[in-house]
Every structure is written in C-alpha cells, then in structure tokens.
Amino acid sequence: MPANPDQTETIAVPAGLPGVDRLLQDARLSDLAARAGRSCVVEAARTVLDEARARLLEGGRVDPDGLAERVVAHVAAAVAPSLRPVLNLTGTVIHTNLGRSALPEPAIEAMAQAARQPVDLEYDLAAGRRGDREGRLEARIRSLTGAEAATAVNNNAAAVMLVLNTLASRRAVPVSRGELVEIGGSFRLPDIMRRAGARLVEVGTTNRTHLGDYEEAMAARPALVLKAHASNYAVVGFTRAVPERDLAALCRRHEIPFCIDLGSGTLIDLECFGLPHEPTVQEALAAGADLVTFSGDKLLGGPQAGIVAGRADLVERIRKNPMHRAFRLDKLRIAALDATLALYNRPETLAETVPALRSLARPPADIRAVAERVAAELAAAAPKGWRVEVADCLSQIGSGALPAEALPSAAVRLMPEFGRPKMGKKAAGRALRDMAAAFRALPVPAIGRVGEGAFWLDMRCLERPEALLGQIDGLAWPSPP
Numbered sequence: 001m002p003a004n005p006d007q008t009e010t011i012a013v014p015a016g017l018p019g020v021d022r023l024l025q026d027a028r029l030s031d032l033a034a035r036a037g038r039s040c041v042v043e044a045a046r047t048v049l050d051e052a053r054a055r056l057l058e059g060g061r062v063d064p065d066g067l068a069e070r071v072v073a074h075v076a077a078a079v080a081p082s083l084r085p086v087l088n089l090t091g092t093v094i095h096t097n098l099g100r101s102a103l104p105e106p107a108i109e110a111m112a113q114a115a116r117q118p119v120d121l122e123y124d125l126a127a128g129r130r131g132d133r134e135g136r137l138e139a140r141i142r143s144l145t146g147a148e149a150a151t152a153v154n155n156n157a158a159a160v161m162l163v164l165n166t167l168a169s170r171r172a173v174p175v176s177r178g179e180l181v182e183i184g185g186s187f188r189l190p191d192i193m194r195r196a197g198a199r200l201v202e203v204g205t206t207n208r209t210h211l212g213d214y215e216e217a218m219a220a221r222p223a224l225v226l227k228a229h230a231s232n233y234a235v236v237g238f239t240r241a242v243p244e245r246d247l248a249a250l251c252r253r254h255e256i257p258f259c260i261d262l263g264s265g266t267l268i269d270l271e272c273f274g275l276p277h278e279p280t281v282q283e284a285l286a287a288g289a290d291l292v293t294f295s296g297d298k299l300l301g302g303p304q305a306g307i308v309a310g311r312a313d314l315v316e317r318i319r320k321n322p323m324h325r326a327f328r329l330d331k332l333r334i335a336a337l338d339a340t341l342a343l344y345n346r347p348e349t350l351a352e353t354v355p356a357l358r359s360l361a362r363p364p365a366d367i368r369a370v371a372e373r374v375a376a377e378l379a380a381a382a383p384k385g386w387r388v389e390v391a392d393c394l395s396q397i398g399s400g401a402l403p404a405e406a407l408p409s410a411a412v413r414l415m416p417e418f419g420r421p422k423m424g425k426k427a428a429g430r431a432l433r434d435m436a437a438a439f440r441a442l443p444v445p446a447i448g449r450v451g452e453g454a455f456w457l458d459m460r461c462l463e464r465p466e467a468l469l470g471q472i473d474g475l476a477w478p479s480p481p
C-alpha cells in the first residue's frame, strides 16, 4: 500500500491534536498560503504540530485553539528577512559578529541605485564597449594613499591570500614569530599561507625579532617578506620588532617585495579624533612597503572588502591571477566602497559622515547624556530588585584595531538586588544572564554584556536613543530568583 504522508501524520497524532490538513482549514490560515506560499505554511503547520506532540508526550498541555496562531507566527518568521537589525550596546564599535560598522548614507544610496537598475559597471560609455571594472575605484585609492596601483577583492583575507599565491607560490616567506596572528572566524596566518602555496619561514621569537633574523632568512631565497600588523593582541614588555624602513631596505637589497598586512588599515590619522595612533596605509607605503593589504569594513568604515595597494607591476600580476576573478567584488560593494572612499576627500567631515568613525570620535559627554536618559527611563520601569545606574566604562574599537587601547565611555548598568542584603553569586549570575536575554528578546534586540556583577549597556553606538526607549515597555524583566 502506498504511504500517505498525511495518514502517517494522523496516526501519530495524540488525541486532541488535529492533523496538518485539518489545521490548515482554520480560517486564520486560509489566505496565508496565497501570501507566503503553500509549502511554507504546510511546513510551519508540521513544525507546530511536532512541537505540540512533543509537549504532550512530556506530559505538558497544549491549547488546540492556539495552534493556528503559532502557525501564523512561524510563517511570519519564515518570510521575514533573515538578518535582523539589532542595537550594538556591547561597547565594541566594529563588532564582527554584528556585521562590523553601519555604512555611510551615501554608500547605502549608491548600493541601492546599483541594485535597482543597470549601471556602467564594466562598460565604457564613451567608447561604447567593454570597460574597466575597477578603474574608478583604483583611481580613488591611488589618490588617497599615494599608491601606484590598487585592486579591491572580497575581504582582506582574500587580499592576503592573493598576494601570497601570486608572488610566493612554492616559495619561502619569512614572518616574525611575534606576528603569526589568528583573527576570529578562522583567519590564521600560517594556514592562509599554506593554502596560498607559500612556505612559512618563522623568524625571531614571540617577543623579539631583530633585523639579523630576517637577514638569516634570506638564505631560504624568499619570494617576499611579509609583515602582519599584530591586530587583535599586543606584545608588551621585553619586546622588539624591526622597523618597517629597515625591512624595506633589506628587501630592496635582495630585490624582493616587502608586503605589509595592515589588517584594519586606516586612511586618516586617528589622533585627530583624540584616539590613539593606528598605522595608516600612507605611512606603510612611505616606509617602503611594496604592497599593503587592509580591510574595507574595519576602520575604513565601508563594506566588506580587501584592498591591495602598492607597486603597479605587482598589482598587475595579482589582477592576472585567476583567483582574483574568484574573489572579485560585485557591483553593490563596488558602489558602496567607491562612495565611502569619496567621503575621504573631505577628511574634516569624516567624524560625521562615516558611522564607524562617528562612534569612535563621539564625545564622552554626549554618550553620558544618552546614558542618563536611558537610565532614567529604565529605572522608572524597573521592578523592585533591580538597580539601574549610569556608570563609566571602556569601549573598544574592535576588529583587531588597537586591542590594548580602550575608549572612555558611559553605560547603563543593571544590577540585581534580590534577596538583600546579599544574594548568592550563582543566583546573581543567573539573573544577569536572564536580563541579557530579555534585552535580546526585544523586537529590535539590544546586545549588551555581562561582567563585574552587572549587565552593561554601553551607549557609545546608540545614535538614536528612541530605538531603545521605545521598547522599554515591552521588556520582560526577569523575576527574582
């Protein structure tokens, strides 16, 4: 006898639960299929019935009248865009898990325009034939950095991979042991090098590397020397690294390229925002780097991308590598990167126009004012047992820039006071985790952090306090343990 899936369904249904077909006859679901597609509604109904069945088997209760509503909710979740907007109140400005920085408005507009209609992406309008995909982007990077040439690819990991695969396939590449970095999301320099076909030659030690160490490595006839910016860690104490100028001179003597992976790579001196110094792309090139690689969505504040800037002959070889085609940018990101770079023509306005820099340069008094406002409203809504206050805290740049540096900021701090005078550490920890979860359960989830006996909401990146204030009524405050 042929198996009838709906029949199996019916047989497994404990008393009291409808089958999929009967559930789908509910009036509340009738026009759902027309809007969301029948298969989506059927799948949601199956999921809801499976969950209800599991609950019954565990001895729980199920309200059969609530099933249709649950299907509606499942379908709504299934058709909603899968990426949800969140409020980054973690204190880490360029947060990789939260999509790094928001894009500048002109970049968003340029992306929307390129998405909506055909564009002259790779078409020469004057000549009426195929044109240069990267020409305008390259011209911008050249004029901003002083590099002879440049190319942009999927991300900085791809940029490093391309440099190594193009220039050092099956050849030695010396790297200081103090720079063998692992970045979150499985970028580990030794692994990237191996995959790119380059042979890593470790030089120096973790804390100290001397020019003589690199000179010795020249015996391996390296293809290039790679210096990686120690982005997400700092080697402190008894340390030594070889100045870039000296490495550049050594490479020139041996007629091999000197490449610097800057990681974040900024085009402006962060000191003009009162931030600590982070090496700029221009400085790296001026120090004698033949190629510099950096990210588009770290301190630059644009879309995900990796930029290789430097000597024209080397960039040309990189462009000819078939991997370059595999890593190339699509029109949306070319549009966004181009529009972001255009903003750098007016450096004096960057602290307004580029959200990442705006957050980093935000005056502490501004942040504190937001914290006061949010704390007042939260305190008014807080049930007995929760203390709400404004507290000084330290934000981080994130994404590997200046890991040891912290930026003075202000937070709203929530602390449980249940079971006074003193509640157990375990109960307090649970209450804080529940509080963090309650903020994550808001319609626009707010992501904070738990630490030092409190739940912290760093206000540095909250540009529109209303986005949080408007949700406070709906916050499900954890009840006392």
Ligand SMILES: *Cc1c(COP(=O)(O)O)cnc(C)c1O
Pocket (backbone or CB within 6 Å): 155, 156, 157, 158, 160, 181, 183, 187, 228, 229, 230, 231, 232, 261, 262, 263, 264, 294, 295, 296, 297, 305, 306, 399, 400
């Ligand atoms: C972040 C980083 C990378 C990877 O850049 P993505 O753009 O995230 O791919 C590579 N090298 C360094 C030193 C970095 O800091």
